Structure formats: structure tokens, C-alpha cells
């Protein structure tokens with residue numbers, strides 16, 4: 001029997017692992033090269049929307065995800081200082097009825113572990129750790145990925161799923177030239193049992209204020225609470241997931257916010273801070289047998305909670321294109337790119353456009369704030385329609 005075509009993937013994050021699993025499902029051999037010495041994920045939450053969940057279902061992971069996630073009762077907007085909660089929350093039962101899949105919240109490490117386990121089960125040994133990609137060479141007949149330790153591995157296609165500071169992107173296109181937004185996101189995780197009852201919530205909440213907004217949701221079956229706190233601030237500009245700050249500094253960024261928010265901040269063990277940058281969108285990200293996915297080609301501001309969902313959708317559509325057009329891999333990658341650029345560009349632009357909505361001047365006064373969060377909740381229901389109905393498993397190839 002002829003050998004199966006081989007897909008090489010740089011980066012075993014959420015996007016790379018999804019691409020690996022989907023490629024295995026479509027009949028390819030896969031090798032993944034992850035720079036980290038041990039597989040894992042940062043301590044943070046992630047929201048998996050119906051479009052990402054649809055892919056997980058197609059990969060046979062629905063039951064595992066439902067076991068590990070939290071399915072909030074609904075989503076609500078909350079006024080930053082009064083704690084007024086919108087009269088029209090988005091109920092999870094409505095989301096499932098409308099889109100066929102839930103909008104769940106998870107610990108990133110839990111989702112990552114589920115994907116790693118699934119790849120290992122289908123192809124033991126496919127994931128290599130301590131394997132940093134530093135470049136590639138391609139010819140008409142194949143592509144070779146170069147690793148930092150001197151190894152070179154040959155395959156049929158190379159996918160750069162190596163995140164924001166992608167080495168594959170750097171060689172293919174050059175470095176991204178991001179623009180600082182003037183905003184910082186703090187994030188932290190708190191054991192639920194540590195919090196007083198009146199601070200706990202079974203909703204996903206978006207607290208909105210004139211100078212910041214704070215996203216709060218339970219993860220891991222409700223055992224933990226995830227907090228992502230966004231604030232206008234321009235004195236600190238490092239784009240990293242792993243920069244530690246202090247609780248005092250975080251609390252000082254949110255003067256006058258509701259006591260619930262300060263109780264949450266007081267209970268975060270490790271507050272991390274992340275400066276938010278806007279990256280220009282690309283009009284092409286493939287060449288010959290080499291392509292990109294996820295943050296490597298369309299990093300986004302987190303104001304639609306869609307970066308991971310996009311990477312997951314990319315991985316599935318890519319595998320379907322490879323399955324459809326093999327052995328013409330260059331054609332498969334062009335098709336993949338043509339399908340994904342419009343969708344991901346729309347999401348990146350819509351995320352940036354959400355910022356003024358989340359920092360509206362009406363939020364400064366209790367009466368106008370109340371009206372604003374009620375209308376905002378209704379707007380959100382309709383504006384998510386195009387986001388959640390997208391189906392990576394059936395979109396025409």
C-alpha cells in the first residue's frame with residue numbers, strides 16, 4: 001500500500017491539535033512539533049461557541065467536552081458600579097435550540113488535554129515535544145521542516161500553527177506589524193469554593209464600564225471562576241500570556257467598580273497581564289505546500305471571544321480541503337485560504353469594532369447605563385447569528 005501523505009504541523013496549541021485530529025480523520029499521517037518541553041496550556045479560560053463546538057462534535061469529542069466544561073445558565077451584561085444585571089440575558093437553552101450546540105466555558109488546559117489524548121489515541125508518537133520549528137524548505141515534490149536541534153523532517157504539507165510569534169509566518173510573510181490599542185487585559189482563575197455565595201454566578205457575565213469591561217465565567221464544571229479584566233491603559237505594552245502582575249496593581253486599575261469585582265480580584269492568586277495589539281489582516285497566508293492557521297495568521301482582539309474558535313474552524317476546514325484536493329496540495333491550501341480569509345477577517349474586524357460598544361459613555365451614569373446594557377444584550381443576540389451558524393464541517397469546499 002502506498003504511504004499516506006504526511007501533514008507536518010508546527011505548534012501543538014488548540015489550532016494545531018484540531019488540525020492534526022481532523023487530518024488523521026481525513027486519512028493523512030501527521031507529525032506535530034511543539035516547542036514546549038511538556039505539553040500543556042496556560043492557566044486561563046476559553047469560551048467555545050457553537051461554531052467551535054460543532055467541530056469538536058464532528059471529531060467525536062462532544063461527550064468529553066461536556067464532562068469537562070461549564071455550560072452557563074446564560075450570558076448577561078452587568079453595570080460596572082451598580083451591579084445592575086440586564087433584564088434580557090441570553091439563555092443557554094435558547095442558544096442550543098437555535099444553533100444545535102452549546103456555548104460553553106472551559107479551562108484551556110482541559111480542552112488541550114482532551115485534544116492531546118485524542119491525537120495520541122489515533123496516532124501514538126505523532127506529537128513531538130521540545131521540538132521548536134525554526135524554518136522550512138519546499139520543492140515541487142515536498143516540504144521539509146527544520147527544527148532548532150538540527151533535525152529536518154520531510155512531509156507533503158507544512159502548517160504553521162505556532163501562534164502569535166510564528167516562525168513559519170516569519171519566513172512565509174515576514175513579521176506582523178501590530179498597533180498597540182491602549183488597552184490591557186488582566187486574567188486570573190479563582191477556586192469557586194473560596195468565594196462568598198453572593199459573588200458566585202452560574203452565568204457568563206460581561207461587566208461594562210466607561211473605561212473597561214470585565215468578563216467573568218465559571219469553568220471546569222463550576223469548580224473555578226475565570227476573570228478577564230480589560231482596561232484602558234497605555235503605560236505597559238508587552239504582548240504575552242505569561243507576564244505576572246500583582247493584585248494591588250490590578251485593583252488599582254478598577255477604582256469605583258462594584259464590590260463583587262474587588263472580591264474577585266482579591267481572590268486571584270496569580271494575576272497575569274496582557275497588552276492588547278491590533279494586527280493587520282492578511283490577504284494571503286499560503287505558498288505552495290506551506291500554510292498557516294489560528295493566531296499565526298489572524299490574531300484578534302479578544303472582544304468576540306473567538307480566537308480559539310477560529311483556530312479550531314481553520315483546522316477542520318484545512319483537513320477537508322486537503323482531503324478534497326490531494327495530491328494537489330498547493331490547490332488545497334489555496335482553497336483553504338480562500339474559504340477562511342473572509343470569515344476570519346470579518347471576525348477580527350468585528351472584534352475591534354466591539355471596543356467602543358463595551359466602553360460606551362452611557363455607562364458612566366446609572367440610569368443611562370441600565371438602558372444601555374439592556375439594549376446591548378438584545379443587540380448581542382442578533383449580532384452573534386453569523387458567528388454561531390458557521391459550519392466548518394459542511395461549508396462548501
Ligand SMILES: Cc1cc2nc3c(=O)[nH]c(=O)nc-3n(C[C@H](O)[C@H](O)[C@H](O)COP(=O)(O)OP(=O)(O)OC[C@H]3O[C@@H](n4cnc5c(N)ncnc54)[C@H](O)[C@@H]3O)c2cc1C
Pocket residue numbers: 010011012013014015016033034035036045046047048131132133134161162163164165166167185187228274293294295296300302305306307308309310311
Ligand atoms: C485575554 C484573552 C482571552 C481570550 N479568550 C478567548 C475565548 O474566550 N475564546 C476564544 O475562542 N479565544 C480566546 N482567546 C484567543 C485564543 O486564546 C487564541 O486565539 C488561540 O489560542 C489561538 O490558537 P493557536 O493554536 O493558533 O495558537 P496557540 O494557542 O498560541 O498555540 C501555538 C502553539 O505553538 C507553539 N509554538 C510557538 N512557536 C513555536 C515554534 N517555533 N515551534 C514549535 N511550536 C511553537 C506554542 O508553544 C503553542 O503551543 C483569548 C485571548 C486572550 C489574549
